[in-house]
Structure formats: structure tokens, C-alpha cells
Amino acid sequence: MTDVLVELESLVPQMASGLEARRLHTSLGRASEKLVEVPRQARRFEALVDAALALGVASDVTASRSLREAAEEADEIGDLLEGAKSAEDLQYATQELPKLNQALTRLEGVVRQLWRQVVQTEFQSLVAVGDLLTRIERTRDLGERLAEVGRQAVGLAERNGPAEQLGPEIANLRQRRAALDLELHQLTDNPEVDEFLGAVTRDSATLRHVTPAVSEWLERSNALDAFAVRGSA
Known part of the structure; x- marks a missing residue:
């Protein structure tokens, strides 16, 4: 024991x-x-x-x-x-x-709310501007790419994808937007037209932007009827 x-x-x-x-x-x-x-x-x-x-x-x-x-x-x-x-x-x-x-x-x-605001002010109008430029022979390709970037930005804002993809996609879209802006400026070769189109892409264009040079460019591009005048809300 x-x-x-x-x-x-x-x-x-x-x-x-x-x-x-x-x-x-x-x-x-x-x-x-x-x-x-x-x-x-x-x-x-x-x-x-x-x-x-x-x-x-x-x-x-x-x-x-x-x-x-x-x-x-x-x-x-x-x-x-x-x-x-x-x-x-x-x-x-x-x-x-x-x-x-x-x-x-x-x-x-x-972050997603911030992106939605950026899309509304910087990207959403690219679709309309791109569609406008596709009606002009010499700006058709650029217009298609502008509209595509606009649609992709809107799509990214609307879908709830993985957060890990959000940063890279935002950076990519903003880089492409900047490159297309530069290409657009080089294409028009007119500061007044540049200012007008830039205001249109930001959804802030007014009659003040429609200078004689802009009207002449629009008429020469057969794009006068692509725009409408609306009062401010």
C-alpha cells in the first residue's frame, strides 16, 4: 500500500x-x-x-x-x-x-459615402460628356473611354464589393480620369473649350462658359443640340 x-x-x-x-x-x-x-x-x-x-x-x-x-x-x-x-x-x-x-x-x-460624393461630382457626368463626344468623329474614341470610366465609377459606388478592392479601384479610376482629362485638353487645343468641357464634367457648366469660341467649336462639331439649358434649382 x-x-x-x-x-x-x-x-x-x-x-x-x-x-x-x-x-x-x-x-x-x-x-x-x-x-x-x-x-x-x-x-x-x-x-x-x-x-x-x-x-x-x-x-x-x-x-x-x-x-x-x-x-x-x-x-x-x-x-x-x-x-x-x-x-x-x-x-x-x-x-x-x-x-x-x-x-x-x-x-x-x-469611405464608401465619401466615394459616392466624389462619383457624383467628378465621375457621373462623364457618361453624358462621353456620349456627347462619341457623336463627334474626331473625339469618338475619347468619348467612349470617358463614358466607360464614368460608368465604372458609378458601378463601384453602387455595389458593395470587398473593402480590399476599394482602394486600388478608386486609385485606378482617378488615374484614368486624370489621363483622360489631359488627353481632352490636348484634343480641343482651346482653353475656353477646355474650361467649358471641364465644367460640364463637374456638372457645373453655366451660360457663362458658352463663349463665342465654345459655340463655334460646338457648331463645327455638330454638337449644339447635345446640350440643353435648365434653370438652377
Whole structure:
């Protein structure tokens, strides 16, 4: 009997170590399931930051605040994961993930709203201008490309695609828009026509923009009937 008790006493530390190992394994398993989410959220955060910066987030108070909050949550989780030394530390870090997700969701909503505003002021009218230019022989190709960029921008604003694609697509559309603007200016070779078409693409053209030079260009391009006069709301 004494020998049995001695043997059991010698097994106690091993049993305790085994229980601790199983507990650690269970805790790590639970944490790792949630930590799978970290790389995806990091990519989402990076994409949203790129999109926000491309849209001039600094000029929008709400967007700036949302960006700052998301950055603070990301920094906190990063610090927790970097300093984790136990299963409990990892478990605590994963408990903070919902806060990051909420901050990113708010930021994404603000970024998408900013993009919709940009589309309305900078891209939406490109469709009409592009359609106009397609009626003119020497500007047909440019018109088709302008209209296509406008339609793609509107489509991006309307669909709820992955946040990871938002930044690159916005950057691509703005670069193409800038290149097409330059091409348009080179094609017209007239600053007054440039100003008129630029105002049309921004949906801000008025009768003041319709100078004699513009009227002559429109008439020469058989495009006078492509425009209508409407009163301001």
C-alpha cells in the first residue's frame, strides 16, 4: 500500500503538467480560431486607409475621426499580440477583435459615402460628356473611354464589393480620369473649350462658359443640340 502511495505521489507533478498542457492546448486552439481573422482584418484596414487617403480624408471631419479610431484599435491589438506570453494573453487579444471589426465597419461606411460624393461630382457626368463626344468623329474614341470610366465609377459606388478592392479601384479610376482629362485638353487645343468641357464634367457648366469660341467649336462639331439649358434649382 505504501509503495502504491509513493508511486502516485511521484505521478502528481506529471499529471498536473499534463492537465496544464491540455488546458494550454485548448486555450490556444480557441485563440487561434479567432486569430485567423487578424490577417484579413489587417488587409481590410490597409485597403480602407489607402482609399481614405486617396479621397482626401483629411478634409472630412467624420472620416478623419473614423480613421483615427480604427488606427487606435489596430494599434492596441497589435501591441497585445506582440506582447502575448501566454494563452491568457492571446485569449484577451482575441476578445478585443470585435472592437476592431466595429471600427473598421464604421470606417468602411464613411469611405464608401465619401466615394459616392466624389462619383457624383467628378465621375457621373462623364457618361453624358462621353456620349456627347462619341457623336463627334474626331473625339469618338475619347468619348467612349470617358463614358466607360464614368460608368465604372458609378458601378463601384453602387455595389458593395470587398473593402480590399476599394482602394486600388478608386486609385485606378482617378488615374484614368486624370489621363483622360489631359488627353481632352490636348484634343480641343482651346482653353475656353477646355474650361467649358471641364465644367460640364463637374456638372457645373453655366451660360457663362458658352463663349463665342465654345459655340463655334460646338457648331463645327455638330454638337449644339447635345446640350440643353435648365434653370438652377
